[in-house]
Amino acid sequence: RLIPVDYASHSAHVETIEQHLTEALAGITPQTSTVPFFSTVQPGFLNTTELDAGYWYRNLRQTVHFHTAIEQLTKSGHTTYIESSAHPVLTYSIEEVEGADTITGTLRRNEGTLTRLLTSAAHLHTHG
Structure with a gap:
């Protein structure tokens, strides 16, 4: 099933959209959650205040664990x-x-x- 994007997630192709993604997410401020958040980027529980633009870029660029x-x-x-x-x-x-x-x-x-x-x-x- 084709997904209409012009980059391959979790590969070097994502690097072409890093700046765009950083700018698009710049106004978002991560908040503390009362629900535990388990990350597949760096497997383990993560404080949700760390879910900034950089985290979501790594989520899209790196291997999913x-x-x-x-x-x-x-x-x-x-x-x-x-x-x-x-x-x-x-x-x-x-x-x-x-x-x-x-x-x-x-x-x-x-x-x-x-x-x-x-x-x-x-x-x-x-x-x-």
Whole structure:
């Protein structure tokens, strides 16, 4: 499935948009969150005041450590994962991590309805 961008994420191509991204995000001031934030850029919990333009550039440019992040979260006791997206493509990767028990997406391609969202919520409910 083609994505209409003129750079390849997580590659040197992103370097061509670094200045544009820095300027576009310049007016955003990261705030402290009450919800813990686990980063896939530098796997581990991160203070959300660090989510500045530089962080989001690194997020787009560097390797995503998704599998490492899920492994670390699972080892620390997390077993339920919800992929919040228009189409769940990462749920399959999560299923490969031993100890990740309940995994679901929210929506699916061509199923972006409240019924789909509620069906996903029902899946979570019936799995504890």
